[in-house]
Amino acid sequence: MIEFRLPSLGADMDEGTLLEWKVQPGDILSKGQIVAIVDTSKAAVDIESWHEGEVARLLVQPGQLMPVGTVMALLLEPGETAADAERYQPDARLPASADAASAGPMQSGPVMAERRAVSPVARRRAGELGIDLQGVSGSGPNGVVTLQDVERAAGAAAPKDRPDGMRHAIAAAMSRSKREIPHYYLAEPIPMARALDWLAQENAARPVTERLLPAVLLLKAVALALRRYPEFNGTFIDGSFHPASRVNPGVAISLRQGGLIAPALFDADRRHLPELMRDLSDLVKRVRAGSLRSSELSESTITVTQLGDQGVESVFGVIYPPQVALVGFGRVTERPWVEGGKIVVRSVLTASLAADHRVSDGHRGGLFLAALRDLMQQPEALDAAPSGETK
């Protein structure tokens, strides 16, 4: 029996509300198929299956809020039948990574057996949010659980309060980051003249809809630099660094209603620029539409943030755990630049690196930024298909 569990799509995701099943019992799942749409604090996300098999039972109802790790559905393995699924008792224990979600105030022994005094509105709301009332402490007379208690317990869960929920989620993730990750920061000016000239030339030959933005060059350069300095590309979990096998930079995209989200551009190091450009446009569009794939939220390996559009010169970001680095780009400005003993005016952009000192040191960080700078001086090379070089 294959347990299809609610995946964690990011460090700030503890739970999700099932919005819709995209499969029915009897469907044969293929890998990558969309199984369900789940509302998280950030967006409604398509949840893909990483298993193959026949859908036997759906264990969660739309509207139900569930902690990460909840067994949502059962899939049959070869040789199993629907009857096996009927008999199967899913393991109620959650994966270790999600155990924090179920932690609540402890009840004294005998009370556990009694019916909790829960106000009708609190019970209704808990049902809507999928909150387990056993974990909610009551602030009303005689410990009655009130609406306020449930909503407090639900935290950021209410889908209709997404901006609020997202703010809570960002707050939680960033607090954790600053609490746990010893950041260090480096910055490096990057001359942009060559890159911009090359882009102008390149775009002149392209239809308006297919023109490349400087952001694509920067993303590609970051991706290529990461191949040389893999200690910035990966995750830090359970006390050790896990380098990522792919380069999936998460691109920070701000939302109109507030908050931001950083879905992954998969294999950015292996994409041609036009391809990358298309992916980026598509990603922005889908972020705005609220239709992201679960893997896009869960599998980014570093975050790239660009606040140039807002006019800032440089940005020093907070790492999105469990990632270990964040690259920031400011705006392109014309600055006095000394070249060959002369002061000239050059278009320059400040690149910054916030990195996890548990994984890397400033020396390596400096090398990474220098590589990034140099890559940006050979824009034509950025478009080349990647060589066989890995790492």
Added chain:
Amino acid sequence: MIAPPPPSGPVPYNRDFALLLLTDMLRVRRMEEKSAELYGAGRIRGFLHLYIGEEAVAVGALHALQAHDNLVTTYREHAHALVRGMPMSAIMAEMYGRQEGCSQGRGGSMHLFDRTTRLFGGNAIVGAGLPVAVGLALADKMLRASRVTACFFGEGAVAEGAFHESMNLAALWRLPVLFCCENNRYAMGTALERSESQTDLCAKASSYGMPVLRVDGMDVVAVHEATLQAQARVRAGEGPLFVEYQTYRFRAHSMFDAELYRSREEVEQWKKCGPIHTYTARLKRQELLDEEAFLALDAQVAAEVDSAVVFAEAGSDETFESMMADVHTSGGLSR
């Protein structure tokens, strides 16, 4: 109480009016006999208070009133509604609970209402019609209408406070109310002398300072003459007037009672005074009617009854929604 001698005096009317009185008494009688039969057949349910034996009162009195006068009655009011001009079919349909009934089937036997003939209701609370009649008369007096409000009630009502309060109020304000007391001797099973310290009903009414009349309620001619006189005085502005019609109910209070409160002999004695057969005899004696004409009349009445039953049988049921929507005049409010 001993039955009076059967009425036998001359009928001082032309043939048409004389036969009209007979016809109406027959219509009431045959309609009610049919109602009793239909009650037994389960077509009519609830309470069914029959007027059989008392027909001379309603027929004689109502033919003394004018069409625009007000009429307030009790729950024993089939006769009053019919004589007043309500179609027999509307009465029968009401007893059937059909929406074609005068009260849409909501009232049944005890609650016959008719706006067009100013019949303000079969009121099933003993004495409750009297204050309403007083108010109707007050409105007429203040609005300067030359109407009389005839209020029928049984002798049992004189034990109610409503009777005394209303007599007082009507007399105090000199209102045009004709209080028509149908004294059929028994309030359900309680004889007058077992419930009243003063059994002279006219004496009670007189104590409120109003004129009174006592009349043989088995004699349609006497009833008519007395009521003609009474309504004229009331209409002339003399204030209220009280008429006691001494009558007798031949059947049970409602559809069935064991009649433990009176003897079979007493009932038989009173039946000798029966208003229809005595009046028919008088008409025959005066050669205003012969047996052949009587049978023809009776057949005509039977046909009316039959067609009323057909009408009621064919009637339809009011919808629940329609019924619920009419608690208030504005409609639609289920409050």
Added chain:
Amino acid sequence: MSRRISYREALREGLREALLNDPRVLLMGEDVGRYGGTYAVSKGLLDEFGPDRIRDTPLSELAFVGAGIGAALGGLRPVVEVMTVNFSLLALDPIVNTAALYHHMSGGQFSVPLVIRMATGAGRQVAAQHSHSFEGWYAHIPGITILAPATVRDARYMLAPALSDPDPVLIFEHAALYNMEAELGDEEPVDIRSARLMRDGSDVALITYGGSLYKTLAAAEQLAMRGISAAVLDLRVLRPLDTGAIVALTRQCRRVVVVDEGWRSGSLAAEVMARIVEHAFYELDAPPARVCSEEVPVPYARHLEEAVLPQPEKIIAAVEALLGVSS
């Protein structure tokens, strides 16, 4: 231009306006004429409108209420004053068995456009037989509208829509309010279908009517000083109950205390609570609570009378119990 008048004067103005506007209107009842009204509401009206239209009646509640019904059926627009709700029991039959039923029972043929006014309530040391609050009983009956003006504005303006109603309307004036004064604008017509929010709040809904309104507002004021936000709803109309307003406020505050001077068992408060449970159960954070009169005949002695009636302190205590806080 706003002016300050008493509840009594407001009632009198409403009556006078009705008598001036419609010749079919008359006021009848015990001592409404020469005496000037037991509560002086009709003082001066006899001189202006004469004894036919300001009609003194004998002490015959059954007959003059019944006569009011007949007069209404006969084309007048009577306003019958039953001195107090205590005596209205003598007129229960005409009100319940005649006025309320006639329209429906007659198959819609007859309507009874009658207004009955009466004083209600306790609080003036007039002892058990003169201290009843039976408006909740009357609110049980389909076919009549039950009003409970608690404000000078309602006292002034409820009569006009009541007289326009083709069916019977009973108006219960709380005896403790006649001397109350308030500012009144020139023209502030009111409806006789809706409750009115007298004070907004978020923690608890206090639902009341009539003489209890001011005790409830006083309680809300004291609660506010302690950081508890209490909304106060004046029901105004006891039948038909404004269920929508009751449910909306319940939803808003999630906790409800109903304040009703009637006895608890089978009270109007019971009906309000039932509707809350029927229509807003899943909006509740606590069981609905109520403050009613103690189930005992209302005593004469001042300290005892005060003790049996709803008071701000009892309302506050009920709110504290709901919120699980103590003073």
